[in-house]
Structure formats: C-alpha cells, structure tokens
Amino acid sequence: MKSEFQNHSDDEPFLGRVQRVLPVLSPAERRLAEFLLDFPGELGSYDAQELARLCEVSKATVSRFVRRIGFESYDKAKKAVRDERETGSRLFFAHAEPEANAAALAMDMREDKDNLDWTFSKLSAADLDALSRAVISTRKVWIAGQRISHSFAQYLYWQLTKIVPEVVVFPQGGETLGEHVARIEKGDLVIAIVLRRRMAGTSRLLDAVTEAGGDLALISDESMPRHSSARWHFHCRTHSEGPQFNHAAVLALCHQIVVRATLLSGREGRERLRAVDAVNEKLLQYE
Template sequence: MSFLQRVRVALPHLHPAERRLGEFLFRFPGEIASYDAQELARLAGVSKATVSRFVRRIGFAGYEEARRQARAEGTSGSRLFQGHAEHAAGARALDLDMAETKENLDWTFRRIGADELEAVAEAILGARRVWLIGYRISQSFATYLQWQLLKVAPDVQVIPKGGETLGEHLAAMTPDDCVIFFALRRRVAGTDMIIEEILRRGAKLALVTDEGMAPRDDIAWHFLCQTQTAGPQFNHAAVFAVCHQIMQRATLAAGVAARERLRDIEETNERIGFL
C-alpha cells in the first residue's frame, strides 16, 4: 500500500490532532520526506508526540520508516510529492526558481559530453529514418524536437500517434535508423521492454530521461536530465536544453545542406502564402 493510500484509509478513524496531521500530509506528502519529526510537527501545527502516534497508526514502525517510503515514492515521480507547504513569494520566488533551473542545467550538462551530442547529430543525419518516441509529457518533447529536426532531416517521425500501437513502428525499424526515446517520469509500464526491442532491432538509440532512472551502460547515449523542483510540477528546462543542443549540433553538422533545406522550406512557404 502506498504512503498516500495508508493516510487515506486511516483518516476517518484518527483523533482530531492526528487527523489534522493526516490532512496536511495528504495535501503535502513530500514534507515527511523533507523534514524531521519536530519540523513536520511545527508545519502541521501539532505536537511531536502526535507525529509519532500518527505514523504508527498508518502502519509504520517509526518515523524513519514512513519517511523512507515517502522519499521512495517521491523519487518514482509522483508530482504530489513535489509540493511544499512553505513557499517564497514575489521576487524571491523568481530568484529561487531561476537558481533551481540553473542548478538543473549545470547538473545535467556536467554529465553530457560535446562528443556525445555530436555523435547523436551524426547518427540523425546518417539515418534512413529518425524515430522520436514519447508517452505522456515525453511526447511533447518528441514533437518539439521533430519540429526542429525536420528542417535538417527529411524523415523524422513521432510515435506512437493516436490509435496506433508502438509495435507497428518497432517492426519497421532497421539498423540504419536512429531512435530518440524520451522516457521522463512518470514512465509508462513496459519502458524497459521497449528499450530492449529497439536494441534487438539494431537501431542507434539515444535515451533521454530524468535523473530518477539509473544510467544505462548498454545504450550508446543516455542523457540524464535533472528535473528537481521545490514546486508541484517538474522543472523540464534541462530537457529542453538537451533538445536544443541535439538540434543545434545536427544543424551545424549538416552544413550547407541544412542551409539549402531551410531556404527551400522558407521559399516554399512564401510561394503557397503560408507565412
């Protein structure tokens, strides 16, 4: 049973102070992972003894056990664990958000080499077809990168589209293809099996994930993007930055051919009155 399920089941049967703590944690479950028992008691407006009784009432041996489970569930990707009861406001909030974004970018690009990005760019330009895979929020990044890469590579597909199964496309992949798989949390069931199938078919694979996935040494390029945030939504600035770098390197590597294709696209749009 998850941490939040334990709280939900116990709420109707709790004493008033324990219920106040339970309702607080139901709104901000990440707080138990972030604070010790004394600090949590202060935030919720209850005593430390109430915190101790509460964690036992929901089935944990002690506070640290409850904290470990909440922390593990937060790492798995639930946005509910990202929200916090205390937030900065105004200019200070903006400063904190920008510092968070910069830290995520720094963390991400300390782990990515220019040679890796250039190798992905070469794989894109040399591919028979480029496949961009993404589910849920990940499909937004796949679509964004397709929009950018179509200016330098003629055959770039986002999969799966509505009503399609992924198997229809996996069956068409060859060793001459390049696949960029966005697998950000919360990942769909079967992510590992999708990766194994792509590898089995011999296509060149670049994997883009958040920091919650362990590095995959069996994949040519695994770009880990830090999405850490103090707010209720993940910070995806580093994911966009990786997309931009892939597009930028591919455009530069394409050289004259990219400029000619861009010019052709612009002239075509002008002829048909689209722009």
C-alpha cells in the first residue's frame, strides 16, 4: 500500500500521522485510528494481533494502517510510539482495557511510596535546612513556575507568605518573565519549580536569574540534569505508569521547605502567623 507520507518528514509525530489520514480511511481502519488517537500508547504495548483484538479489526487491517501512516512495519511503528512515550507525553500512557485500571488505586499508592522513597533517599538534609534558612533571611523570595509547576509555586507562596514578608509568584496571567526577572536583586532567593514537560527557554530563564544576582534553588523532576548555576537542586521522582505524572514527592518536598522555614523563623515567624490569624478573625474570614 502506498504511504500517505511520502512527502513528509520521518520525524512526523505519530498522532499527526494518524490525524492526517483520517479522511481517507476505510471504516475498519478509521475505527483503529480513533482508538489509537485515544490510546496511542497501546501500539507500543501490544503486538499486531493483540491490537487487532482490542479494536475488533483484522490483523491485516492493522498492517495496512501502519503502512498507510508511513511505517515499513508494525515493529517500526511500535518503536516510534515507544520513543515518543520516552519524551514524557502522557497521552502515550493511557490504557484501554478495564484490567489495566482495575488496580489503579493500589498501583497509584505504590507509585506514591516509591517516588517518595526515591526522592527523600537523595535529599540532603543540610541543603534543605540551608534553603529554609535562606527563605527567612533573604530580602525577597521569588517563586517561578509555569504550567503544572505554577500550582506548586502557588502552594509554596500560600504557605510562606504567612512567615515571610516579601514573597512573589511569577509569572501570573498575562505577565512576561522579564517583568519580574528585571527586578531581582543580588542576594534575592529564587525558587524555580521546573517539572516536565518544561517550557521552551527554561535554561535561559535560569541563566537570567543568576545573571541578575539571585540565589537559585531548583525543584525539578528526575529527568533534568543538574543546572550549573543552581545553588541548590532538588530532584523529585514523578514516575507513573498512568496517563499523568505522579507529583506526590513534589508536594512532600514543598511541605518540608515550609515546615523547616516556619520552625527556623522562630518568634518572629510565630508572631507573623498570629497577626495573620488575628486579622482574618477580625474580618470574619473563617467559619
């Protein structure tokens, strides 16, 4: 069968290949294509006969479809899917069969524990204490986070703002990075949370922070090499067999930073906490 991709790069993403041929597929091929758009990782997990069974099509249909989207063989298509899965795209981790999700809770809890064990086994208590001391002693704490990392940046902010006079999360909606990086002063603490899949330009942002004189603390997933400009770099394992990364260890690390900084803040921190609660009580913020 003639490939629909003779004029396209061999680097064409798998899902792009499938979407491109949808209009010209036979009903059986289209059923297979729609299945793979929902669960692309299954092609990397099963042989051709098993995939045909899942989609209720013939093995010949699978073979024709693979050639139609530009692969010489099923094995080469399978390798391409596995390679894309290695980039971190969670689309390639979803499973179609009910059996794959039947023990999801137990599997997730095991992943939580494994990720926590891995992360804290590599954690330096001395580095964690040093970062916590920097949090309460610096002129200003900047917390950077984009995409999913922004959620953890906000968590750190909500907790640290009760004990630290000056703390900022960036970027917020509609803001550019430069609006904040330009105001970083020498000795400021910048906690950058950079979990995959990271934004393009992340390395340039980190370099700009250190060029501005900021002390850089990185919280990343396990795939990121240590950044040469970072004073501290904490790796959190986010491994998951499911369609989403597992961030249990990231939250646990953020919690440890908050707890240690609060304890180190001493009387001043406790007085600030009491002042915050007193104002909130006065304003009837709590039920």
